[in-house]
Amino acid sequence: MNKSLAVFNSNSVNRYGIAFTIGALESALEQSWSVGMPSFVSHDYHRPIAWSKGLSLFIEPGLVRLTGVVLNASNKEDSQEIYRAVQYYLSNKTLEYFEQYKEELSSRLGDSLSEAAQPHMPTCAAFIDEQLAVRRFPEIFAERDKDGLIPVSLLTEKAPGIYEKDGLLVFAHPYFRRSLSRLNSLNTPFLEILHKLTTKEAEAKIALDPDMVGLSSSFLPHIELEYWWGPKFDNDLSKIVPGVTRHNASESERLFHGISQTEFWWHMQDQQKTLECEELRDIPSYGTGIDSYGCRYVHSIIDSSTAQPFHLDGAIRLYTEEAMLERVDKDIKQAGRHSEYTKLWRIDGSLDVSLWKDLLTHYFRDNPLVGEYLGAEEDTNLAPHIVSEHVPENIMSKYIPYDCKKGDGPVISVSYQPMVDDVSSKRFVECFDSLLQDAVELRYVEDDFIEICKLLRKEGESVGMPSGISFVAFDDYVHNFPLIQHIGDNAVTSATQTLNAIKRLCEFWANQEEDRVISYNIAFRFLDTPLN
Numbered sequence: 001m002n003k004s005l006a007v008f009n010s011n012s013v014n015r016y017g018i019a020f021t022i023g024a025l026e027s028a029l030e031q032s033w034s035v036g037m038p039s040f041v042s043h044d045y046h047r048p049i050a051w052s053k054g055l056s057l058f059i060e061p062g063l064v065r066l067t068g069v070v071l072n073a074s075n076k077e078d079s080q081e082i083y084r085a086v087q088y089y090l091s092n093k094t095l096e097y098f099e100q101y102k103e104e105l106s107s108r109l110g111d112s113l114s115e116a117a118q119p120h121m122p123t124c125a126a127f128i129d130e131q132l133a134v135r136r137f138p139e140i141f142a143e144r145d146k147d148g149l150i151p152v153s154l155l156t157e158k159a160p161g162i163y164e165k166d167g168l169l170v171f172a173h174p175y176f177r178r179s180l181s182r183l184n185s186l187n188t189p190f191l192e193i194l195h196k197l198t199t200k201e202a203e204a205k206i207a208l209d210p211d212m213v214g215l216s217s218s219f220l221p222h223i224e225l226e227y228w229w230g231p232k233f234d235n236d237l238s239k240i241v242p243g244v245t246r247h248n249a250s251e252s253e254r255l256f257h258g259i260s261q262t263e264f265w266w267h268m269q270d271q272q273k274t275l276e277c278e279e280l281r282d283i284p285s286y287g288t289g290i291d292s293y294g295c296r297y298v299h300s301i302i303d304s305s306t307a308q309p310f311h312l313d314g315a316i317r318l319y320t321e322e323a324m325l326e327r328v329d330k331d332i333k334q335a336g337r338h339s340e341y342t343k344l345w346r347i348d349g350s351l352d353v354s355l356w357k358d359l360l361t362h363y364f365r366d367n368p369l370v371g372e373y374l375g376a377e378e379d380t381n382l383a384p385h386i387v388s389e390h391v392p393e394n395i396m397s398k399y400i401p402y403d404c405k406k407g408d409g410p411v412i413s414v415s416y417q418p419m420v421d422d423v424s425s426k427r428f429v430e431c432f433d434s435l436l437q438d439a440v441e442l443r444y445v446e447d448d449f450i451e452i453c454k455l456l457r458k459e460g461e462s463v464g465m466p467s468g469i470s471f472v473a474f475d476d477y478v479h480n481f482p483l484i485q486h487i488g489d490n491a492v493t494s495a496t497q498t499l500n501a502i503k504r505l506c507e508f509w510a511n512q513e514e515d516r517v518i519s520y521n522i523a524f525r526f527l528d529t530p531l532n
Contacts, residue, residue, distance in 0.1 A: 001071040001078050006052070010065045018223070022057070025066045026414075029054040032068065033416045038086040039070060042256045042366060043224055045183040046286035048086040049073075056415035060408075067413075090183070094121040097218075101125035105215040108168055112136040112213075122182055123162070123222045124169060126214035133170050134210045140170065141210070147343040149205035153198040158219060161191035169214035173207040173344055174287065175316045178366070180294045181287025182212065185222050190362035193355075194345060202349030207342070237273075237307045237353060242266045244331045247369040249282070258283035262369040263332040273302040277360070278317065278332055279367055281324070293324040295339075296364055300356070309356040313346035314363050406515065417485075417523055425464030427456075427494050430483040430523075435472070445482050447471040448505075452481070455501040461494070477516040486524035495524040 009028065013019045031037070032054035041047040051071045058065040073079040098119040105125055106113060109132070117129035134141045143150045155163040161172035172191055178184040197204040245264045253259060260282040266275055277298045285294035294316045301311040317339035319327060327335050347359070357374050364370040429449075435442045443466075450471065453463045463484070481502075486494040502520055509516050 001051075002074050004070045004072065005055075006068050006070045007058075008052070008054070008066045008068050010063060012063060022064050025057055025064060028066055029057060030416065034418075035089075036071075038082070038089055042178070042258075043185065044178045044181075044258075044286075045086075045090070046179045046181060048082050051082055051085060054416075056413040059412040059414065060410075094119060097121050098125045101215050101218045104217070108166070108215065109136060109213060120182060120212065122171065122212070122214065123159075123185075123220050124214040124216070125218040126169070126212050128182065128212050131210055133208065133213050136168065136213055137165060137170060140165070141208070145205065147205075147346070148207050149343065149346060150208060151198070152195055152204040152206055155195075155206075157195050158216060159221060160188045160195060161186040162214075162219070163208075164216050167216050169216050169219065171209040171212055171214070173342075174209050174212075175207075175294065175342060175344055177287070179287040180285040180292075180316065180318075182209075183287065185224055187362070187365050188222070188224070189365060190359065193359060193362060194347075197347060202347055202351060204347045205345060207344045237302060237309075240266055242268070242273075244333050245373060246331065247373055249369060253368065254282045257366040259367050259369070260328065262364070262367060262373070264373055265332045267333075269301070271304065273304050273307075275300045275302070276332060277364075277370070279364060279369070280328055284321075285318075288318065291321045293319040293321065295319065296367075298360060298363060300360075307353075309351040309353065311346070311348055312351065312356060312359060313343060315341055315343040317341055417483075419525065425462065426486065426488040426490070427461065427498065428464030428485050429466060429469075430485055431466055431469055432483065433480070442470055443468060444470045444472040446479055447473045448479050449481050451505050452498070452501050455504055456497065459497060459501075461497055477514065479516065479518040481518065481520040483521035483523055486522070488525075491524040495522050498522060 009020055009025060011020055011022055011025060032052065034053075036051050036053035038048050039050040039052045041049045049072065053069050053071075055067045055069050058067050071082075073082055098121060102119070102125070105127065109127065112132060112135040113127060114129050114132075117127040117132065120126045120128045140150065140154070143154055155170075156165060158164040158169055161176060163170050172186055174180060174182045176187045176191065191206075194204050194206065243266060246261055247264075248261045249257075249259045258281055260280050262277065262279040264275065264277050266273065268274065275298070277300075279296050281293045281295055284290050285292050288294060295318075297315045297317045299311075299313050299315075300309055302309050317337075318341075319339045323338050326338070345363075351359075360374065361371050429445065431443050431445055433444055433446075435444060445465075456463060484495075484498055486492075486498070488494070499522060502518075506516075506518065
């Protein structure tokens with residue numbers, strides 16, 4: 001495995017205008033430091049790429065960062081190990097969360113639930129069972145039109161794409177999710193706009209998931225920190241030239257989003273200007289199978305006299321691998337219809353051009369080619385930042401400062417450590433530093449640490465040292481002291497005594513007007529928890 005240091009999050013305000021509390025960052029650390037959790041390409045749960053572990057809260061004046069370690073596969077065996085770990089993690093997480101709500105959810109579903117029902121966790125406790133939502137809420141699904149769409153105005157929104165009735169939740173169609181899979185999150189930016197669209201001028205309709213029902217009281221909001229935005233456009237549609245235009249994806253877009261290209265076809269239909277837009281995938285939509293390519297498609301009609309959109313709908317064109325290869329060789333005008341077609345949404349009525357373009361952009365989430373074609377203003381700050389294997393020193397210092405200068409103030413890193421067994425001292429040193437001497441690893445502690453041991457000894461306190469440790473002196477004013485563990489009923493008191501000893505040493509250096517930088521590591525068992 002390749003190991004990388006990473007900054008996962010911070011308490012600063014992000015691009016969505018959200019700031020995580022320090023408590024929330026600590027909770028994320030507590031949940032991830034021991035076992036860890038998976039990381040995925042572009043938030044797609046079918047594309048695991050690494051395993052991540054929380055490392056520490058890195059605290060400096062005005063900012064707290066959640067740092068961690070990311071393990072990336074370096075060979076096929078590593079990839080298989082990560083894949084197995086991901087499957088185990090997702091299964092356990094679902095069952096653990098689901099179990100506490102199983103009885104209530106089953107009771108509310110009653111006879112609608114069959115023996116084939118399977119637990120799921122799409123931001124809440126839910127069951128997946130063929131036609132479960134249709135059986136439980138026949139009055140909702142009776143409103144479906146010939147395309148299987150339901151007026152958004154009839155639905156009570158719990159969250160974008162999630163609708164509440166009788167203490168239960170129904171969901172937007174699974175094809176609104178990455179890889180067309182219920183494992184992934186809904187297209188929240190698009191669904192948020194769609195739900196607000198039913199006005200006197202326009203009516204919106206949506207396809208719902210017929211097979212899944214969740215419990216409203218178990219709902220947890222989903223936050224996805226891959227920034228996707230509604231760009232600003234030139235709104236004059238009359239400038240767009242009829243015909244077919246193809247935009248090809250870059251190498252990074254293919255990697256992150258699995259899209260090879262997107263085609264735009266403007267033509268006249270029933271004397272009205274019409275747009276058909278379809279993206280073509282580079283990788284399968286794993287939610288529907290490894291031989292299945294679900295491509296998002298949009299159809300829109302523009303009033304030729306006013307250049308205002310008055311119809312817009314979106315669908316998924318599902319291709320087999322063979323059909324996908326044939327489709328790539330032809331443009332959208334010549335390709336014909338050789339796919340399984342599922343309509344997901346439609347809007348009828350007058351639409352402002354800027355809103356129309358926002359809908360297109362958000363429906364094609366993760367596909368920057370649509371915004372590129374429609375004239376979005378490029379923001380190079382939003383491009384993925386890919387760091388090479390050899391990270392420049394200034395990059396590391398920017399994200400996780402490891403040095404400080406006069407006036408910076410204290411920097412603190414807070415982390416969790418495994419509990420230590422079989423120790424005879426209430427205060428002892430763990431050594432992580434080593435040098436190579438004549439091809440032999442030499443574990444060492446910096447010799448200035450002896451001064452701390454002396455100060456503690458004057459107070460009647462002792463420090464347990466591991467065997468085989470050497471003391472090494474460095475000719476500089478930078479001191480890195482080892483980790484000092486404190487255990488037992490009075491661990492907090494013992495840690496306070498250690499801190500006082502370090503403080504007295506620093507006061508001595510300050511009185512000598514010596515400009516020094518020190519780092520020290522204090523650990524203690526916060527609760528009186530048994531060793532086992």
